[in-house]
Amino acid sequence: MLAASLKITPFAIMSRPVAGVRGDTVIITLPGSPKGAKENLESIIKLLPHACIQAAGGDSRVIHSGGMKKLEKEAGVAPHSGAHDHHSHLYESGGLASDDAVGMTSGCGHHHGGGHHAPTPRTKNGELRSNDLTGDVARRHRSSPYPMISVKEAHKLVEENIPAPEVVKKKVDASLVGYILAEEVRAKESVPAFRASIVDGYAVLHTDGVGIYPVVGVSHAAPGEIKPLEAGQIARITTGAPLPPGATAVVMVEDTRIAKTTDDGVEELEIEILASGLTELENVREVGSDMKTGDLLLQKGAEITAVGGEIGLLASVGIAEVEVYKKPVVGVLSTGDEIVQHDRAENLTLGEVRDSNRPTLLAAITARGFEAVDLGIAKDQPGTLEDVLKDALSKVDVIITTGGVSMGEKDLLKPTIERTFNGTIHFGRVAMKPGKPTTFATIPTQDSAPKPIFSLPGNPASATVTFHLFVLPALRQLAGFIGNDIHLAKALVTVEEDLVLDPRPEYHRAAIRIDRSGGLVARSTGGQRSSRIGSMEAANALLCLPGLSEVGDKRTRVPRGDKVEALIIGDLKVLDV
Ligand SMILES: Nc1nc2c(c(=O)[nH]1)N[C@H]1C(S)=C(S)[C@@H](COP(=O)(O)OP(=O)(O)OC[C@H]3O[C@@H](n4cnc5c(N)ncnc54)[C@H](O)[C@@H]3O)O[C@H]1N2
Ligand code: MOO
Numbered sequence: 001m002l003a004a005s006l007k008i009t010p011f012a013i014m015s016r017p018v019a020g021v022r023g024d025t026v027i028i029t030l031p032g033s034p035k036g037a038k039e040n041l042e043s044i045i046k047l048l049p050h051a052c053i054q055a056a057g058g059d060s061r062v063i064h065s066g067g068m069k070k071l072e073k074e075a076g077v078a079p080h081s082g083a084h085d086h087h088s089h090l091y092e093s094g095g096l097a098s099d100d101a102v103g104m105t106s107g108c109g110h111h112h113g114g115g116h117h118a119p120t121p122r123t124k125n126g127e128l129r130s131n132d133l134t135g136d137v138a139r140r141h142r143s144s145p146y147p148m149i150s151v152k153e154a155h156k157l158v159e160e161n162i163p164a165p166e167v168v169k170k171k172v173d174a175s176l177v178g179y180i181l182a183e184e185v186r187a188k189e190s191v192p193a194f195r196a197s198i199v200d201g202y203a204v205l206h207t208d209g210v211g212i213y214p215v216v217g218v219s220h221a222a223p224g225e226i227k228p229l230e231a232g233q234i235a236r237i238t239t240g241a242p243l244p245p246g247a248t249a250v251v252m253v254e255d256t257r258i259a260k261t262t263d264d265g266v267e268e269l270e271i272e273i274l275a276s277g278l279t280e281l282e283n284v285r286e287v288g289s290d291m292k293t294g295d296l297l298l299q300k301g302a303e304i305t306a307v308g309g310e311i312g313l314l315a316s317v318g319i320a321e322v323e324v325y326k327k328p329v330v331g332v333l334s335t336g337d338e339i340v341q342h343d344r345a346e347n348l349t350l351g352e353v354r355d356s357n358r359p360t361l362l363a364a365i366t367a368r369g370f371e372a373v374d375l376g377i378a379k380d381q382p383g384t385l386e387d388v389l390k391d392a393l394s395k396v397d398v399i400i401t402t403g404g405v406s407m408g409e410k411d412l413l414k415p416t417i418e419r420t421f422n423g424t425i426h427f428g429r430v431a432m433k434p435g436k437p438t439t440f441a442t443i444p445t446q447d448s449a450p451k452p453i454f455s456l457p458g459n460p461a462s463a464t465v466t467f468h469l470f471v472l473p474a475l476r477q478l479a480g481f482i483g484n485d486i487h488l489a490k491a492l493v494t495v496e497e498d499l500v501l502d503p504r505p506e507y508h509r510a511a512i513r514i515d516r517s518g519g520l521v522a523r524s525t526g527g528q529r530s531s532r533i534g535s536m537e538a539a540n541a542l543l544c545l546p547g548l549s550e551v552g553d554k555r556t557r558v559p560r561g562d563k564v565e566a567l568i569i570g571d572l573k574v575l576d577v
């Protein structure tokens, strides 16, 4: 306790905690200050069950040989009671789970440079961290070997380990939306390519002034030759049509009067110009006044957006194809013996679970403009998982799997990635809720850079949140987005109700609306349990709530009316009045 407190304050030297055992009771004294008490307790709490069992006379040899479960049962220590779980979360968010833990960040966790130490894929004595693939359950890790890193760290590790984007040529058409330009584009023609009228009326010499003039020609917005115009003459012209050579302005038909027509009253012979003080090029678009040959049209790195403006600009100067960054093809694989096709007709038998992760992710990937490949469901068998992943590596640029990344003996993704594919696990645990066991790795391949694989947690809300937080930015980076454009947009929103804080930094699903004053208000989607995909229904934002450990015991909730940072994951809607 003193050592842990000393890391926090030198005043720790002044405290005089004592601890002891009376009968079979463990007694520990803590400082008076609530903060001090919490910090001291946290530094030893993981050992309390052990200490209690020893104080109750448990035999330490049995304990260390994994007989903890049996002893806990005998001693009536509930192995996984809520409280215990709560405590385990408490450490993890406090970064006390292991000495590799790093300080937590609050907010949306986007890294802004700054030092970081990436946890090494191997332990200090060079061992691989994952369980071995023998499946001997008694040999599996009893606590995670993966350092708990912050979301900010995780973002940095992803950004540093995503391959460089590939350049491809694409036609300028609707399929270009969402691509990033890999080259600077300049105008190869001027717009307009000729002097064009902005209005319907009469082409004149602006020096002629008011008076009656003969109509000597007609210029329609159509290809064809136009006769030159002399002083004292005018020509009828329609909007967008080329001015006759020699003409220097256009008078709107509203500023004229008919002076003489043919006998049958069909054709106009002479027109009275009523507009005076015409300036040169009045109502005329000079050649290249919108865009001149050689002008910069679009920068390298510009996004071709769904608004269509960039496609229009390219089309307006006749660009037929451009170099863009190839968008990654993304494979989605569900894993788990319990997982069945969501639309399988038969009713569920005991233990079966409908696959919601794959449909969710395939939809989200496609809607974001990336090509998604359905890799189906893999059983929790090392062999089949290996076959499916091998096949996937030959077909897609990025693999997403869900499930099988936690502490269970059937959680095969980490061991398979590391031991079968010689992959590098860049991180395997993130201080966040949901999404703690999120795993990001790269797998070496013969003919390309190591391929990214995101093994997301199986819990549906966890899988969907971590897709938005980690995978989507990686896809955007692969597609050529840079800097903050890689990440989801952040906004400050006012919470409409009190939100209870979790020990871990939480990405709380919410529906945000633009309110009458133009501000953003957030309404929680309700129960945020990681298994509840319903918490993603109507969610267009993830509220970045700090973990309890970050806010100290100052507060345990975000009060209604407070503002928090939110990551925008869906379209904004206006508040229904
Ligand atoms: N002893 C510990 N157990 C767990 C920990 C821990 O730290 N210690 N972490 C918990 C957290 S946090 C999460 S998140 C989960 C993630 O575990 P996995 O990634 O291994 O996920 P699975 O066990 O395979 O499945 C979890 C849950 O989700 C259901 N599932 C899986 N795939 C799908 C799918 N495609 N569609 C719908 N539902 C799916 C699965 O049936 C399970 O119910 O680990 C905790 N455990
Ligand atoms: O980390 Mo998990 O909170 O259940 O997704």
Ligand SMILES: [Mg+2]
Residues within 6 Å of the ligand: 403, 404, 405, 406, 407, 408, 410, 411, 458
């Ligand atoms: Mg599991």
